[in-house]
Amino acid sequence: MTSNIDFINADTRKAFIKMALPMMAAMFLNLAYNIMDSIWVGNLLGETAMAALTSSTPVILLLTAIGMGATNGLSIILSQKIGAGDKKQVNSLVTTSFVAAVLFSVILTIILELGLPTILNCLNTRSELFDMAYDYLAVYLLGYISTFLYLYFAALLRSYGNTSLQAISILLCTILDCILNPIFIKWIGFNGAAVTTIISESISVIILVVYLVKKKLFSLHFSLVDFHLIKPMIKNALPSIVQQSIPAISTSFLTAVISAFSVTAIAGYGITGKLETILLYPAMAFNMVMTTIIGQCVGGKRTDRANDYLKCSILNGGAIVLILSILVAVFAKPLSRLFVNTSGVAELVSMYFLIVGAGYVFNTITNCLLGTINGMGKPMVGMLLMMFYYLVVRMPLAWIFSKTFLGLNGVWLAVLISHIVACISAALYYIIYKKKSQGKTNNSIQE
Incomplete structure (x- = not known):
């Protein structure tokens, strides 16, 4: 069984671009899909509704x-x-x-x-926003199985080197949204x-399922369920869940901090969150692309292509x-x-990006490094x-x-500093890891 793209033997740049471009397109379409909710809510219902949506966002981000x-x-x-060509294990792994x-x-x-009530209280949700945030999330959660299954089927296709269908399905759902x-x-x-989100994501799942059934990339039979695979799945999934969830936990914490200022501050922070996805989504796309590419190279015993x-x-x-x-x-x-x-x-949104703007390049480099590290089997x-x-x-x-004279600007400064520290620490780890790996290889050759 082979992937749609030969990452092991193909030209590096061509293979990477062929994988990355559809993935970036999918992420930007997903961005448009997510932003539309906020634009319609803000314009049709006003600042208070936008603040309520912001108060709901940490939960949605964490679930995603x-x-x-x-x-x-x-x-x-x-x-x-x-990458190793193990068809039997692939079928069993997919079914399980x-x-x-x-x-x-x-x-x-x-x-x-x-x-849900306890969660919103922990997020320091303001009393005038609590009921709106609760009602919205109660409806949104009813469709979470569709969200999860969409991400699941998209990951299956990505593992085969196919990111194009994800972009197509999101395009159709963005138009519908x-x-x-x-x-x-x-x-x-x-x-x-929230209702619109449920409908759109359910359609995305249907599109991906129809494609997978037609292509028959793998066999899905309940007789193939192998409980021995649960342990390695959890071993890889748990660190990845924590890795992806920590930014959402951070957003939840910052939302709680910002809630102490004003409704305007909350609404403004919600808008910065939507706009910064323009800068975060490419980094996330590169992270996932690198995870798949390096994973296949590791499976095919060609880790030398990682650099x-x-x-x-x-x-x-x-x-x-x-x-x-x-x-x-x-x-x-x-x-x-x-x-x-x-x-x-x-004014708040403008100041945020003036302070934090430079940090997104550092964040992109960090995600490229993390995707490489994940693909090497070290989530x-x-x-x-x-x-x-x-x-x-x-x-x-x-x-x-x-708590200082910096106020909200102090929160933005902390975000910038964390982006810089993240890049430096990830780069240092990768450099040290590569040196150790090369040292082991040289010792093996000498022996």
Whole structure:
């Protein structure tokens, strides 16, 4: 069984671009898909509704991160099996992981529905926003199984080197979201945005499933379920879940800190979160692409190609995000007015990107490095690095700086510092790891 792209033998640059471009397209379409909710909510319902959506966002980000982490963890082991040409293990792994994905998403949905009031209280949700945020999330959670399964099937295709269909499915759903959002928001109010999300993501799942059934890339039979695979799946998935979830936990913490300032501050922070996805999504795409590419190279015993792919990802990713960072920083005010047309929010958003803007290039380099480290089968290292610069650097500094004369600008400064620290620490680990690996190889040759 072979992947759609031969990462092991093909030209590095061509193979990388063929994988990365559709993935970036998918991420930007997903960006448009996510932004539409905020634009319609802000314009049709105003600043308070935008603030309520911001208060709901940490939960949504965490759920998405859990899904991306779990499925990316699967992608690590699956891409290695595909690279090794082990068809039997691939079929068994896909079947076992599918059963696990359904059970996990259903159980998590039930737990979160029951614990939603407690979660919102922990996020320091303001009283005037609590009911709106609760009602929105209660509806959104009903469709979480669709969100999780979409991420699962997208990860399967990505493991085979196919990212094009993900872009196509998101394009169709983004168009549908643009059409349905204003209709449902005017019909049932704020919760209409959540209903539209459920409908759109369910359609995405159907598109991916139909394609997979037609292509017959693997066999899916319950007789292939192998409980012995649960342990290696968890071993790869847990660090990836934590790795993906830590930024969402950080966002939840910062939202709680910012909630102490004002509704305008919360609405403004929500808009910065939407706009910065323009700069974060390319980095996330490169992370997932590198995980798959390096995973297949490891499976095919060609780890020597890792450096070539890493350089390619850093050069391309860094250049793209540098240009985007400049554009977002320059046009921050008019972009913010697309969501909420108030001067206070526009000033806050503009200041955020003036302070944090340079950090996104560092973040892109970090993600390229983390994707490489994950693909080498070391997601635990990526998890520990993420814990360091979010939990040890960003969150404490944000809280401390927010209590000083810097106020909100202190929170933004903490974000910038964490991006820089993240890049330096990931680069140092990779350099040390490569030196140790080369040393072992040289010793083996001499022996």
